[in-house]
Amino acid sequence: MKNKVLIVLMMLTLSALVRAEGFLDSVSRMKWGELDVVWIEDDKFPRFTAAIYFQDGALNDSFSGLTQGTFEQITSGTSTQTQREIAEFFDFYGASIKSNVTHEYSVFSLQGLTKDIDPLMNKVCSLFTDAQYPSNELNSYISRSKSRLKNLVTSHSSLADRIYRQLSLSQTPYTVPVEGTLSSFDKLKTQNLKDRLSELNKVKKVLYLTGPAEVKNLKEIISKKCNWSSENGLKKLSLNKPAAQSSIYLIPVPGANQAQIRIGRYVTTDEVQGKYDNFNFLAGFLGGGFTSKLVQELRVKRGLTYSASAYVSMQRDYGRAGIMTFSKNESASEAITIIRDVFNEVSVGKFSQEEFKHQQGHQIGGFLFGFEQTEAFLNQIMLYDHQERKLEELANYPEHIRSLTQEALKQANLEAFPWELLTIVVVGDKSLEKSLSQIRPVKILDYRDFL
Amino acid sequence: MKFWFVLFALLMGCSSVKEKKTLSDNINIDVKEIKLKNGLTALLVHNPKLPIFSVQLFYKVGGKNEVPGITGASHFLEHMMFKGAKKFGKNTMDFIIEGSGGSTNAYTTNDQTVYYENLPTVELERILDIESDRMENLLLDTDDFNKERQVVLEERKMRYENSPKGQLYLEMMQTLYKGTPYGRSVIGDIPDLKSVSREQIFNYFKRFYAPNNATLVLVGDVELSKAEQVIKDKFGRIPSSPSVEEAHKELKEADFVPKWTTDQVIARKGESPNPMFMMAFPTYKAGHPKGYALDVLSSIIGSGKSASLINQYILINKPVATSMYAAHQSLEKSGFFFVGGELVRGVKLNAFRNDLLKNMKNYCSTEVTARNIQKIKNNYLSDLYSGLDTNAGLASYLGERQLVFGDWSFYKTELDMYEKVTVDDVKAACHEVFMKPSVFVSVWNMHK
Numbered sequence: 062m063k064n065k066v067l068i069v070l071m072m073l074t075l076s077a078l079v080r081a082e083g084f085l086d087s088v089s090r091m092k093w094g095e096l097d098v099v100w101i102e103d104d105k106f107p108r109f110t111a112a113i114y115f116q117d118g119a120l121n122d123s124f125s126g127l128t129q130g131t132f133e134q135i136t137s138g139t140s141t142q143t144q145r146e147i148a149e150f151f152d153f154y155g156a157s158i159k160s161n162v163t164h165e166y167s168v169f170s171l172q173g174l175t176k177d178i179d180p181l182m183n184k185v186c187s188l189f190t191d192a193q194y195p196s197n198e199l200n201s202y203i204s205r206s207k208s209r210l211k212n213l214v215t216s217h218s219s220l221a222d223r224i225y226r227q228l229s230l231s232q233t234p235y236t237v238p239v240e241g242t243l244s245s246f247d248k249l250k251t252q253n254l255k256d257r258l259s260e261l262n263k264v265k266k267v268l269y270l271t272g273p274a275e276v277k278n279l280k281e282i283i284s285k286k287c288n289w290s291s292e293n294g295l296k297k298l299s300l301n302k303p304a305a306q307s308s309i310y311l312i313p314v315p316g317a318n319q320a321q322i323r324i325g326r327y328v329t330t331d332e333v334q335g336k337y338d339n340f341n342f343l344a345g346f347l348g349g350g351f352t353s354k355l356v357q358e359l360r361v362k363r364g365l366t367y368s369a370s371a372y373v374s375m376q377r378d379y380g381r382a383g384i385m386t387f388s389k390n391e392s393a394s395e396a397i398t399i400i401r402d403v404f405n406e407v408s409v410g411k412f413s414q415e416e417f418k419h420q421q422g423h424q425i426g427g428f429l430f431g432f433e434q435t436e437a438f439l440n441q442i443m444l445y446d447h448q449e450r451k452l453e454e455l456a457n458y459p460e461h462i463r464s465l466t467q468e469a470l471k472q473a474n475l476e477a478f479p480w481e482l483l484t485i486v487v488v489g490d491k492s493l494e495k496s497l498s499q500i501r502p503v504k505i506l507d508y509r510d511f512l
Numbered sequence: 513m514k515f516w517f518v519l520f521a522l523l524m525g526c527s528s529v530k531e532k533k534t535l536s537d538n539i540n541i542d543v544k545e546i547k548l549k550n551g552l553t554a555l556l557v558h559n560p561k562l563p564i565f566s567v568q569l570f571y572k573v574g575g576k577n578e579v580p581g582i583t584g585a586s587h588f589l590e591h592m593m594f595k596g597a598k599k600f601g602k603n604t605m606d607f608i609i610e611g612s613g614g615s616t617n618a619y620t621t622n623d624q625t626v627y628y629e630n631l632p633t634v635e636l637e638r639i640l641d642i643e644s645d646r647m648e649n650l651l652l653d654t655d656d657f658n659k660e661r662q663v664v665l666e667e668r669k670m671r672y673e674n675s676p677k678g679q680l681y682l683e684m685m686q687t688l689y690k691g692t693p694y695g696r697s698v699i700g701d702i703p704d705l706k707s708v709s710r711e712q713i714f715n716y717f718k719r720f721y722a723p724n725n726a727t728l729v730l731v732g733d734v735e736l737s738k739a740e741q742v743i744k745d746k747f748g749r750i751p752s753s754p755s756v757e758e759a760h761k762e763l764k765e766a767d768f769v770p771k772w773t774t775d776q777v778i779a780r781k782g783e784s785p786n787p788m789f790m791m792a793f794p795t796y797k798a799g800h801p802k803g804y805a806l807d808v809l810s811s812i813i814g815s816g817k818s819a820s821l822i823n824q825y826i827l828i829n830k831p832v833a834t835s836m837y838a839a840h841q842s843l844e845k846s847g848f849f850f851v852g853g854e855l856v857r858g859v860k861l862n863a864f865r866n867d868l869l870k871n872m873k874n875y876c877s878t879e880v881t882a883r884n885i886q887k888i889k890n891n892y893l894s895d896l897y898s899g900l901d902t903n904a905g906l907a908s909y910l911g912e913r914q915l916v917f918g919d920w921s922f923y924k925t926e927l928d929m930y931e932k933v934t935v936d937d938v939k940a941a942c943h944e945v946f947m948k949p950s951v952f953v954s955v956w957n958m959h960k
Contacts, residue, residue, distance in 0.1 A: 364659035
């Protein structure tokens, strides 16, 4: 039986490699003036995606939410069109525009039908050159944003994510929320947003495209209409490792009949350099599916939760390693203890070869699914570029995972999840204080301080 | 609309496409349909892009087939289907699928329960063996059954008790369809979930999990003749259920007609500081000609930043809401049109409800224009591209139609119906539906 498994693994590896190389061949890199362009040819459908990467993000905000507001309100009006007219324009073409702001970079994406490429891109350029951020629309945006944020308490999971992020990154500039705070929204003014847009128009950009050959028509429009330059982007940051943690943070919320649990820490670039794939493998091993270690221990063996997941994700200058789960109030401390025990066991190599091989099969066989949708592949390339990693690493992923040792997994767990460095956040009922204090001293915090 | 055919031409390499007068004439998804003697329907589509495939098994059983006392049985059974069957043993299925790089999950609705797997091509035979094993010989181990009961209860809390949107939807369905099979909770009432026995679930399984109540859809890089043979080998021996047809016949359409005749206004205390609401109107079952006009109407009113509700209540100087949406939901036996959203604090709910009703009636005249209808058709095209971009997306598209209409190619009729929708159709449907009494449900921490 074991031989059969190995044969299947080898077949999958070879197959995946062949296809991955084929996909890398479909990636073209070009220069359109100062603009770097990456194009994945895809003529399955007559549609295109243009994702503009800005090497600048929320770290450069003078107050929380500035970059996010700049992108989200870019459709709020130009000198010739109202917000309503702009929305009607994109909707009529069946096109979608969206933005994604992180601390280190931002992306503005346009997706539409290929036949409409000219009017759509012309409109996007007009937004970047002529967005006016009318004060009435801006005030409406501020009012809605504050209202939504005040209501975050109804989603204990989203609230836990927000609080955990702020606490686990508290020693770094990444602790400031990208999306804004109740107090920072009031600082958004028309001129602030115009100034920020002007900065974004100047920073280094890369245009990521998918679609048929017609997408090359964008070159002329962008060079003539967008008025973008490509100066330097965000400077590199260097972080120290997180300090030891001595408490569990308990954040009481009204009506909690479940406890949301977040455990993890930030990781530095030095810690993951050259070991991205090992950490990715670890995340899958701990919490990457129904058969992962944590789901087996928490859900299958004990029925304590509906879901548990693990991640080790990186931007360019920092990353995060974490566990997300939830449980009944009465079993929250048991769930945390089990997670700690799993960390301890994996760190000393207390897992079977079968479990290890299983995870190898999972990641090698699953590799190809990342190429099924071209947009997903595009996002993968964008992240690799941002991290300044070579795309060949992606092609080599199955081979690397196949050659990984159990010792490497053990080491990755030791490095990513040392218990004393992990921030533990529980959003739930106040009565949890007693049981949680058996694990670590409990600090009770008010959720409103994180809005 | 003239671009519809291009999608299918490009998606199906071997499709034949010639531009003719209507959309349905131009479209040909190349599906191999198989019908086994025991009643199993299988739909096969070849897509050689990558050495992967998606398999989806649709069972025609869901919340509407349950009876008081065993609400949630379909969903509970869905969980137990992952716990093992005779040939492959206890708790092995997930390991086999994920160990080969695949993924699996399932979902349960009012009308159906669907299991799906995405796998590398080399796993074709084994996954069909697993699916046939659990269709025929589910273990329903007692220990696993009792542990999974706890997991389902936690899922219920996550989806409904701790979610204002879940609370709203559940309350809306229970009010709209009170006294009908659609008025029961798909995830189950808590007392039923705590008391339902293994024997009750087993009997439910034996009745509904059979080849004559299932459709298997396979899309991907598989050799169709080989797949057909494997399906026959693995599923051909499974006996059909003698009582499932009778079970479906027992559910008369008249039993699904909402029984209330005046406006229903329900206020539920919840944890949400902002009031959240849903308002629903009864409409038509899936496939009804007026349903397509109502689909278009719901998009005009509630989809995209230029939608009527967004412009009326959100993108204004003093926003009344932070989110608004509209949709038309077509179920197998009935349908409903609903709008919903999250309001800002300080809005008076009764006044808002009256204003919303008045405006929605006005939309029938002011918003239903030729341009808006064309806009919605353009958007449907984009959405269809996205929906059919993966093996799983195409499998789901075909399986849904086979299960609800008994004909996977019914999509042709649907595309025709959308193409033919006119301003007058939408206006007529709009006036008719919004004149009916409605259900208005709200959740708010200020309610008593």
